[in-house]
Amino acid sequence: MILIVVYVTIGGCLGSLGAHLCPVGGAPAAMGTATGIATGTIQILLGAVVTGLFTAATVSTFSNNIWLVSLSGAVGATIMMQVVMFFANILYAFGCGVLPISGRVAVDPITKAPQTAYKTPQTDGHGVPDVVFVSGSAGGFIGGFGGALMYYTLLYLAHFTYGTAVIAALGIFVSSAILASYNIRGTTEGLWDPKFKTIHKAMIATICVSVLCGIVVVLATIALGGA
């Protein structure tokens, strides 16, 4: 019983952390004037986590190891995230004719490539540069891990069926990732963005909401007479 609440809370926190790490461009990115993928936080996260839940559900049909199920979800979400970022880059480079460049750091912290010189004036960077790609992959991994952990909890600890566990995990994940996306407000570049420093505010909110969601699951399990 306690484990359900603990795992759901951990999953919600990981979802919030993953949302903060994802490169979100929003409407400015659709015009090529900001870094990231051109849609909202929750849509990116939802796409990644649904893919992660697919892989996690596939693995959970033959394994009940918590690490295996969670890591398979994380890998699925990472692959989805990387494919989206890669194709966003292809579209930006060959469709818009802009090169992937970060707007928030002057020198790439990983490859040490200069950034400011290549940035179009009065824009916020373009595409998905290396530093953002790394951060986004980590975000997909962490978010997918959180989603799959919740799925595992609902499937094996609360004894839901596969379909119910998937949809309930998605519901709880969405409600915790929403608070993170409100904290981000619009665009973010991930780990090296100044907005990442406000993560503790979203974290506190997410912990409270996830604990309540965990209590909901526990009450439902008790009412059903299981576990």
Add this chain to the structure above:
Amino acid sequence: MAAAEEKKVEEKKVEEKPKLKLTFPPAETGLALIAGILAVLITIFAALPAVIKGLGMLLTIVWSADSVRKTSKYGLGTGVPSIGVMATGYGVIGALMGLAFAKYGNIGQFYPGVLVGVGFMGLIGLVSGYFSNSPKYIAMKIPRLERAMMELGISGTFANLLMFSIVTGSLNFKSVVTQVMDTGVVASMFILSIQAMAHPYNACLGPDERRERTLMVPAEASGLLCVILGSAMLVLGTSPWGLWDPVSLIVFGLLVWVVFYTRFIKACMKECYATVGTGLIKTIE
């Protein structure tokens, strides 16, 4: 010559300004109260025919879309759809919890136990609204965000409960799991109810946005949802009333869709500055 013609068109359009009148409840609170009370009555009485449940679902979805509208008016910063996704996410959890509690305290075909899930989701919505709005935490500074998020939690739960209850014809957790969850109908419910709640304001927002016009879109979308749920009922064969139940739901959905779709298009045509045909895309020579 062209300029004169344009001016004529402009004058003509200005004359046609009187807007399409619709009898929606005057205030947001009125709509919320009507939809909420009707949804409670329809939800707890599980033996109603699908058409009445469909009507309840339409009302709750319109209510959700209205809540989304009044919150998103102030600018969420992360896109309107996010709050619709949140309503449905809460709704799924709340509906599952309500269904788990449905077997307690039922009187015949009345299941007041499902309201536990609704109440809990209202509480979670209130808590998340407090955290989003409080200046100490996320500080979104949107007036009455707490109430709007609570309304979204409640109406999302009602919409999900009514959808489950339409497809299975009961409020039994086991039959919902086998007929809705494991068949995958829930995926289309999830996405379509998000679409019905979040899409209207997202599509209609702008300086000339009008509440009555925006609220025609969720009604139209829930008509489509009724058609899909009716088809699911027809395929699954779950209705306790026989064949006419899903068929009547499909007819009801089509009727709602046609009426609101045509009214919406007419209202858009009437209230816009001018309607011009752009023709096909021209190739550059």
